[in-house]
Amino acid sequence: MSGILKLEAKNLIRNRAALIVLGGLFTFFLCDWIYYFIQVFDYANQLFAFDSYTVVFSQSQKCSLYLFFGVLFVSYEYFYLPQKCNIRETLKATCHGIRKPMLTKVFITCAYILVFTFICIIFNCLVALYFGIGTAQFILNIVFSCFINYFSCSVMAMFIGIFASTLHKKIYGYVVLLLSAILFSGIVQKIADVFLFSAEINIYPIAKLFDIFPPNLNTIFNFSFGLSVLPYRVFLIAFWISFFIVLMKVKERNKNGKTIFSSVVSIVVCFSMLFAFYMPSSKVIRNNDPGESNFHDYRYYSFLNTENEDTCEEFNILTYDMNLKIVNELIADVKVKFTKNESGKYIFTLYHGYKISHIYNCYGEEIKYKRSDDHIYVDISDSPPELLFTYKGYSPQYYSNIQGICLPAGFAFYPIAGYVDLYNVDEQCFISCLPNTSADYHVKVSYIGDVFSNFGETTKNSFAGESNGLSLISGFYKSVSVNDTIVVYPYLCGDYKEESIRVILNEVIDQDAIKNKTIIVTPNVNQNSHYIFADDHIVAHGSLGIIDDEIKNDEGAIANDNNR
Amino acid sequence: MIIIDSLTKSFKKTKAVDNFSCVFDTGIYGILGPNGAGKTTLIRCIANLYNFDSGKISFGETGNKNKKNSCCNIGYLPQKFGMFPHLTVYEMMKYFAIEKNLSEKEIEPVLDIVGLSNKSKQKISSLSGGMVRRLGIAQAIMGTPDVILLDEPTVGLDPEERIKFKNIISELKGATVILSTHIVTDVDDICSHVFVMNDGSLLFNGSSEDLKKMADKKVYMVSENEKEQITGTYIVQSRIENNHRIFLKILSSEKQTFEAVPPTLEDGYICCLKNM
Structure with missing residues (x-):
């Protein structure tokens, strides 16, 4: 083999052509990374240093697109070489046939792609280590992200190049390459942005069809979430690789039993990956699509008719028993015990992104209910006030997936008592829906990582306590105890080092206001709303320092209570 | 030995090889036929490059039908032959040696045979067309295969290269060499046994002499002035100028008044094709 x-x-x-392209790519990457390195070190001495490396991490992933283009064209020329040189037929007649040379070419192509991938990993790790955020968890995130964006996408480009090289005429091959370059470049999203911002024409529903083309670099670096390595991105790349393998199998002239079997396997894998990609899942996407991310809820609630607000007899929730499972989305079994009212009719509020599967009464009987947007209407006059809600889903802003969780108190990711408005259209943000009364919480979260909560941990990822709200977060978090306050913070953010947190807590914030409380710092996903004050904890969206101002501002504290 | 029994190969509705049967023993065989006769398809079937529709191809005593393991003993030089331009001659031969599971020691002897030992460190791109062809023969004969398939090997070669090629082939001993061509003189010079194909079918199977005899007493040399005396249908094989007089060499199945001349292999080939 050697x-x-x-x-x-x-x-x-x-x-020569391949050398120029690969050499050019390498030089480009080197210059790009050196440029950002200089920027990073230049910023390091400035006040907002934490911003600098976000650019580095995001930008280095976006550069993977150039490697994709390079590998696409080099692979085509490389794999087309036997045909171009009229040596293919001679090789096919030998013992090993064309298979050994092909596998060797695949190996070599993967090897140089790996070289680029490793250089990117090393570069990002150096930046992470320099800024003191080079934990094993984040290094792993960098490695996975580089493998998805650089290695997997470029391997996909290789398979496209291989397929194009099997086409009879060179012109067809170049058409496939050009089409692939355009479709996989994400240019459709850019065109949709231009239409929206210049002419206010929304063509995102059409642009969304092109989401099927990776590498989906429309994810941002988020201090709590890191670089997106969500499974749907891997499924999509796997789909395209198996798709082009299927095309190559179909083109094969001499089909035998082995070829047919491998073709069937490829087709099955292809469709499985496509199905897995389109399964509902919580994605952390930041683009300008009005139907997604920040804008989704604004559009949704803008068109909602909230004039006729329903009411029911007031009731309070006494206990929550929650079994939560988070993989691609939140899957919940939430048992709720509440005070009884005379009518037997109750309204619960649950964010509309969570679809109810069943509601059972205390006897285990499924009951009928009515769901209207965020509100659930039940009539259980025949049974005691206890219900089991089973539901699953996700919110575009408050994500819950295999890579991270951002489910703060004040967001209705579990049923809240009464008819509660969740969103303020004028302010374009979610409103805290914390009730006035406390409840007992018993929460068990099945999750691959460590989950932080406002409650104490009884066993791993199991929590219990009493409060008027539950917060669950996971991702790149650490916790530190300062005096009697626990702070859970995203350690990737340069603003948050233990020393600076201690300074803020000791010297800035009023001690009584935060004593014996947990402060949880979440990503600033809910613009215009920076904090939530629950009985036992404070959720700070984005900045710790701002809590001090709001504690001093009584009006602000009242305004951020529940809005009933 | 190669035994081909009722081989049929079609491409869509066209039968490229139609119920072809023959036996190739040790020696040099020529397959003659016009373009589209099915020669290349037949060669590719033997080289296991195609799955054929029906029939059997057996190698030696193993009786393998379409088995891959038989291909390890086959040297193949296709009609369109090229090599990687960026590799040297030695590197290219090494590439073929690896593909054929042969040792590197097999390279130097074959380069000697084809007269390219002194070019072993030169890049392929610096070789002439004739040298590339010779290198093609070198890779085909490397490892002394039992079967050597040569598809139109002299196409594009100048007369000197063609002579060199014929000399190399005629010195191959102990193998079954199958040479497919539409150039009759190639077959005439080196092949002991000839097959003639047309439209996928076998028209003739026999020695060169037997093929020549098919045109016996059918070839005439006629002065151009006497052209009107020719009776019946005829084919003009060639025009020859001799002492400022033009002579036509004609093929006619009808007896002519002119004196018949000894036929060549080409004459016999044409008679066979035209069913004269």
């Missing part, structure tokens, strides 16, 4: 490996490597290296 003999043919060296010879095929020579074939690549001695090819």
Whole structure:
């Protein structure tokens, strides 16, 4: 194998066009990274240093697109070489046929893609280590992200190049390459942005169809979430790789039993990956699509008719028993015990993104209910005031997926008593829906990572306590105890080092206001709303320092109570 | 030995090889036929590059039908042959040696045979067309295969290269060499046995002499002035100028008044094709 490996490597290296493209790419990346390195170190001495490396991490992932283009064209020329040189037929008649040279070429292509991937990993790790955020967790995030954006996407480009090289005429091959370059570049999203901002024409529903083309670089670096390595991105790339393998199998002339079997397997894998990609899941996407991310809820609630606010007899929730499972989305079994009212009719509020599967009464009987947007109407005059809600879903802003959780108190990710408005259209933000009364919480979260909550942990990812709200977060978090206050903070953010947190808590914030409380710092996903004050904890969206101002501002504290 | 029994290969509705049967023993065989006769398809079937519709191809005593393991003993030089331009001659031969599971020691002897030992460190891109062809023969004969398939090997070669090629082929001993061509003189010089194909079918199977005899007493040399005396249908094989007089070499199945001349292999080939 090593003999043919060296010879095929020579074939690549001695090819002037391939050398120019790969050499050019390498030079470009080097210059790009050096430029950002300088920017990073320049910023390091400035006040808002924490901003600098977010650019580095995001930008380095976006550069993977250039590697994609480079590999696309180099792969085509490299794999087309036997056909171009009229050597393919001779090789096919030998013992190993065309398979050994092909596998060798695949190996060599993957090897140089790996080189680029490792350089990107090393670069990002150096930046992370320099800024003191090079924990094992984040390094792993960098590695996975580089493998998705650089390695997997470029391997996909290789398969496109291989397929294009099997086409009879070179012009067809170039058409496939050009089409792939356009479709996979994400240019459709840019065109949609232009239409929206210049002519206020929303073509995102059409642009959304092109989400099927990776690498989906419309994710941002988020201090709590890191770089997106969500499974749907891997499924999508796997779909395209198996799709092009299927196309190559279909094109094969001499089909035998083995070929047919491998074709069937490829087709099954292809459709499975496509199905997995389109399964509902919580994605952390930041783009200008009015139907997604920040804008989704604004559009949703803008068109909602909230004039006729329903009411029911007041009741309070006494206990929550929650079994939560978070993989692609939140899957919940929430048992709720509440005070009884005379009518037997109750209204609960649950964010509309969570779809109810069933509601059972205390006897285990499924009961009928009515769901209207965020509100659930039940009539259980025949049974005691206890219900089991089973539901699943996600919110575009308050994400819950395999990589991170951002479910703060004040957001209705579990049923809240009464008819509560969740969103303020004028302010374009969610309103805290914390009730006035406390409840007993018993929460068990099945999750791959460590979950932080305002409650104490009884066993791993299981919590219990009493409060008027539950917060669950996970991701790149650490906790520190300062005096009697626990602060859970995103350690990737340069603003948050233990020393600076201690300074803020000791010297800035009023001690009585935060004593024996937990402060949870979440990503600033809910613009215009920076904090939530629950009985036992404070949720700060984005900044710790701002809590001090709001504690001093009584009006602000009242305004951020529940809005009933 | 190669035994081909009722081989049929179609491409969509066209039968490229139609119920072809023959036996190739040790020696040099020529397959003659016009373009589209099915020669290349037949060669590719033997080289296991195609799955054929029906029939059987057996190698030696193993009786393998379409088995891959038989291909390890086959040297193949296709009609369109090229090599990687960026590799040297030695590197290219090494590439083929690896593909054929052969040792590097097999390279130097074959380069000697084809007269390219002194070019081993030169890049392929610096070789002439004839040298590339010779290198093609070198890779085909490397490892002394039992079967050597040569598809239109002299196409594009100048007369000197063609002579060199014929000399190399005629010195191959102990193998079954199948040479497919539409150039009759190639077959005439080196092949002991000839097959003639047309439209996928086998028209003739026999020695060169037997093929020549098919045109016996059918070839005439006629002065151009006497052209009107020719009776019946005829084919003009060639025009020859001799002492400022033009002579036509004609093929006619009808007896003519002119004196018949000894036929060549080409004459016999044309008679076979035209069913004269």
